[in-house]
Amino acid sequence: MSVDDEQLDRAFAALGDPVRRAMIARLSRGPATVNELAEPFPITTQAISRHIQVLEAAGLITRTRDGQRRPCHLVPAALEALTSWIDEYRLETERRFRRMDAVLKTVKEQEQ
Amino acid sequence: MSVDDEQLDRAFAALGDPVRRAMIARLSRGPATVNELAEPFPITTQAISRHIQVLEAAGLITRTRDGQRRPCHLVPAALEALTSWIDEYRLETERRFRRMDAVLKTVKEQEQ
DNA sequence: CCTATATTCAACACATCGGTTGATCAAGGG
DNA sequence: CCCTTGATCAACCGATGTGTTGAATATAGG
Numbered sequence: 238m239s240v241d242d243e244q245l246d247r248a249f250a251a252l253g254d255p256v257r258r259a260m261i262a263r264l265s266r267g268p269a270t271v272n273e274l275a276e277p278f279p280i281t282t283q284a285i286s287r288h289i290q291v292l293e294a295a296g297l298i299t300r301t302r303d304g305q306r307r308p309c310h311l312v313p314a315a316l317e318a319l320t321s322w323i324d325e326y327r328l329e330t331e332r333r334f335r336r337m338d339a340v341l342k343t344v345k346e347q348e349q
Numbered sequence: 350m351s352v353d354d355e356q357l358d359r360a361f362a363a364l365g366d367p368v369r370r371a372m373i374a375r376l377s378r379g380p381a382t383v384n385e386l387a388e389p390f391p392i393t394t395q396a397i398s399r400h401i402q403v404l405e406a407a408g409l410i411t412r413t414r415d416g417q418r419r420p421c422h423l424v425p426a427a428l429e430a431l432t433s434w435i436d437e438y439r440l441e442t443e444r445r446f447r448r449m450d451a452v453l454k455t456v457k458e459q460e461q
Numbered sequence: 462c463c464t465a466t467a468t469t470c471a472a473c474a475c476a477t478c479g480g481t482t483g484a485t486c487a488a489g490g491g
Numbered sequence: 492c493c494c495t496t497g498a499t500c501a502a503c504c505g506a507t508g509t510g511t512t513g514a515a516t517a518t519a520g521g
Contacts, residue, residue: 281480281481283480283481283482284479305487306488
């Protein structure tokens, strides 16, 4: 469980950077190499390479080999793990809000 | 749009810390004060106070006043914004995978 | 009023992050 | 074979993050 927790750490922290989020958006449209991912940004390929390592360590992407290229592929299951985590607490909160609303409603009715 | 983007930065980065995620989990079960949120952790109340400021700046929680207490409340809509962002790219990726599977299938059939 | 409680502010230490430059490694192509 | 291209490694730098301690603020309550 502490392993999963560290993966959550890494995954959420990885998404807390606009460059890496843009890379995720790009990869949702298909695999891309380091140079392809670097192209839209005014930073060095080395910096992009490290962003990729962060995403890979977070489990959000995997890499294959194609000659001297190392294409990146998005891992939808990893994204799903994040939404699951978030939804658990969002839904609990919304259920609580609905219960509270119901209570307030009955109180109001009894006052009348 | 850059404003929303900064909120995404802050929100995802905020969730990239196990203490803050635990605070989110706690708050999904109901509002809590600074001291209540601090109780499970072996760190000072000041540190917790700053974690709360991070969550508030990310829009993930709001705060009310109750005498000298400052209870925190989870904001489910903020969580929903995060899952929406993630799902956009996860679903796109899954659609792409399905298209690719279909293509592979027809290729196989034609080979036979 | 005076004191205790809840919370925050300020200054500091230390680690991590995100970028740079320069060197290195590995695979391809003339 | 060499040279180019794709990618990574290593060392460094400034900024940011997370914790500490100590002081300050504000409300509660006898």
